[in-house]
Amino acid sequence: xxxxxxxxxxxxxxxxxxxxxxxxxxxxxxxxxxxxxxxxxxxxxxxxxxxxxxxxxxxxxxxxxxxxxxxxxxxxxxxxxxxxxxxxxxxxxxxxxxxxxxxxxxxxxxxxxxxxxxxxxxxxxxxxxxxxxxxxxxxxxxxxxxxxxxxxxxxxxxxxxxxxxxxxxxxxxxxxxxxxxxxxxxxxxxxxxxxxxxxxxxxxxxxxxxxxxxxxxxxxxxxxxxxxxxxxxxxxxxxxxxxxxxxxxxxxxxxxxxxxxxxxxxxxxxxxxxxxxx
Amino acid sequence: xxxxxxxxxxxxxxxxxxxxxxxxxxxxxxxxxxxxxxxxxxxxxxxxxxxxxxxxxxxxxxxxxxxxxxxxxxxxxxxxxxxxxxxxxxxxxxxxxxxxxxxxxxxxxxxxxxxxxxxxxxxxxxxxxxxxxxxxxxxxxxxxxxxxxxxxxxxxxxxxxxxxxxxxxxxxxxxxxxxxxxxxxxxxxxxxxxxxxxxxxxxxxxxxxxxxxxxxxxxxxxxxxxxxxxxxxxxxxxxxxxxxxxxxxxxxxxxxxxx
Numbered sequence: 192x193x194x195x196x197x198x199x200x201x202x203x204x205x206x207x208x209x210x211x212x213x214x215x216x217x218x219x220x221x222x223x224x225x226x227x228x229x230x231x232x233x234x235x236x237x238x239x240x241x242x243x244x245x246x247x248x249x250x251x252x253x254x255x256x257x258x259x260x261x262x263x264x265x266x267x268x269x270x271x272x273x274x275x276x277x278x279x280x281x282x283x284x285x286x287x288x289x290x291x292x293x294x295x296x297x298x299x300x301x302x303x304x305x306x307x308x309x310x311x312x313x314x315x316x317x318x319x320x321x322x323x324x325x326x327x328x329x330x331x332x333x334x335x336x337x338x339x340x341x342x343x344x345x346x347x348x349x350x351x352x353x354x355x356x357x358x359x360x361x362x363x364x365x366x367x368x369x370x371x372x373x374x375x376x377x378x379x380x381x382x383x384x385x386x387x388x389x390x391x392x393x394x395x396x397x398x399x400x401x402x403x404x405x406x407x408x409x410x411x412x413x414x415x416x417x418x419x420x421x422x423x424x425x426x427x428x429x430x431x432x433x434x435x436x437x438x439x440x441x442x443x444x445x446x447x448x449x450x451x452x453x454x455x456x457x458x459x460x461x462x463x464x465x466x467x468x469x
Numbered sequence: 470x471x472x473x474x475x476x477x478x479x480x481x482x483x484x485x486x487x488x489x490x491x492x493x494x495x496x497x498x499x500x501x502x503x504x505x506x507x508x509x510x511x512x513x514x515x516x517x518x519x520x521x522x523x524x525x526x527x528x529x530x531x532x533x534x535x536x537x538x539x540x541x542x543x544x545x546x547x548x549x550x551x552x553x554x555x556x557x558x559x560x561x562x563x564x565x566x567x568x569x570x571x572x573x574x575x576x577x578x579x580x581x582x583x584x585x586x587x588x589x590x591x592x593x594x595x596x597x598x599x600x601x602x603x604x605x606x607x608x609x610x611x612x613x614x615x616x617x618x619x620x621x622x623x624x625x626x627x628x629x630x631x632x633x634x635x636x637x638x639x640x641x642x643x644x645x646x647x648x649x650x651x652x653x654x655x656x657x658x659x660x661x662x663x664x665x666x667x668x669x670x671x672x673x674x675x676x677x678x679x680x681x682x683x684x685x686x687x688x689x690x691x692x693x694x695x696x697x698x699x700x701x702x703x704x705x706x707x708x709x710x711x712x713x714x715x716x717x718x719x720x721x722x723x724x725x726x727x728x
Contacts, residue, residue, distance in 0.1 A: 367553040
């Protein structure tokens, strides 16, 4: 009986403490949503006071977006841009990850190839575009190459660093069970490196988007890059902002998609870190 | 079968501390034999070479000279005749307990139905059947180490090598795992060579205790306690336990400057 009362008392005593803590924690999406709304209102108010050649504002951009959508121009531009983007970015993952595993996993490969990857990350790609045009022409191929080269290095470097950071003892587990090197690489090093690989893949999204626009500016003017250039030449600033914002949204979307893939492929990672799924 | 012998095993390595090169004699002509079915504890102050000895026996580190034999055959690198239990279990985080046990078996070439059946058998032996589908981060420290023991035992090695297996556990978990290890030993009759810095643990579990100092075998003592030892709380009260414990303690403290 005594225990019972004490138990109830402690429960009621604990309640008022627990509740405000839960009330205080706003969901993340709500904070993001509020931030975007505030930013748009701010931009709308101040953007309207600027000469429309020098700047624009959300409602004007929305109208320009609608016009591009109805005319069908947006869809064909998006299609033209996404093809080289996805191919180049995909190739960067398919080649960058094994290359990073190789460089991180084998001393000889690290000594022989590591320096090119480190240097390649800092390569001023824009300066090399004219050369790439000489090699690959002005069309689809050169665009894929530019996106590929920009996305490859962050993926490769991150994978490499990830391999180096794999705890030695986990590899010794593989060794002590006489696992062949390739099995250790695939079943121990690769999963242990996955968070680093995913970070590289995320970093590469932004670079690949930039590379895509650069390619469209400097080679055959096409896709979303063409929409930007043409509207800028016509002093149609609102229309110019449409592809820019679409590209930014695309990068954000791809980022969350990659996050989703990461949680599906490597669920233990978020669980270990104690992150809640939102 | 399961006999491990060290024959004049030495291990030197160099390491750089503050730019200065130091040569460390981790093992200095170490010789001893662990007989089939015996449990032997390696004990000594940190840096005495006990973990190095275990790693050399596993084949994770090569010896500088001398040789280690298992059932008369000289070892060359890691092998399925030895099963390693790591200090912090070191279960692979992306595998469940079951998959971790299966990993070792797969490396031995086992496939299909026998693979699952064997893994399940050993998970049951260590009492992990109900948690076999959990990943390591969902297991307590004690459960992780049970998984580590199951993984090493499942490949049916001649010898079980254990590196301070219970050192990272809280006192209560440690005691129950010590009792379980003795129980597992009674059932599997495995030869066990384990490293510990815990005097009680060495005396409770081992048949013989090897005291190491500065890379050398300083003393080898026989524990005069009969097997089986089903109740360790009774063993702790026996005069033989306390005598042996005191002897080992003396051996550890002889000629050792206390800082």
